[in-house]
Amino acid sequence: MVNQTGPETAKKGMNVTIQYIISNMGNQSVNNVQIKSQQFQQNIGTLNPGDTKTFTSQVYIPTDAEVQQDFGVNATTPNPFFIGGFTVTYMDAAGNNKSVTSNSIQIILA
DSSP: OEEEEOOSEEOTTOEEEEEEEEEOOSSSOEEEEEEEOSSOEEEEEEEOTTOEEEEEEEEEOOOHHHHHHHHOTTOOOOSSEEEOOOEEEEEOTTSOEEEEEOOOEEEEEO
């Protein structure tokens, strides 16, 4: 299981904490487990059956003025603010490389 969570609401110009959860729900160990997202990349190594790893990272929500510097005077920070899913790659007990992608989240900007 892979899942990410964040706040339901936030304001432009602030950092929000995103939590990433990776669980091995199977009955065999998985190896070479790696997480890749827009915010970070991390090698976890091995996850045994029933193991869960949790990580957090800070994501900055830009202001309209900051978005306009990069994309022009009519650009705005989207509301809701969208954070795409993260990907977990791993090798199963048979030596096959696999990957799974988490949910994405939306944060309503107040």
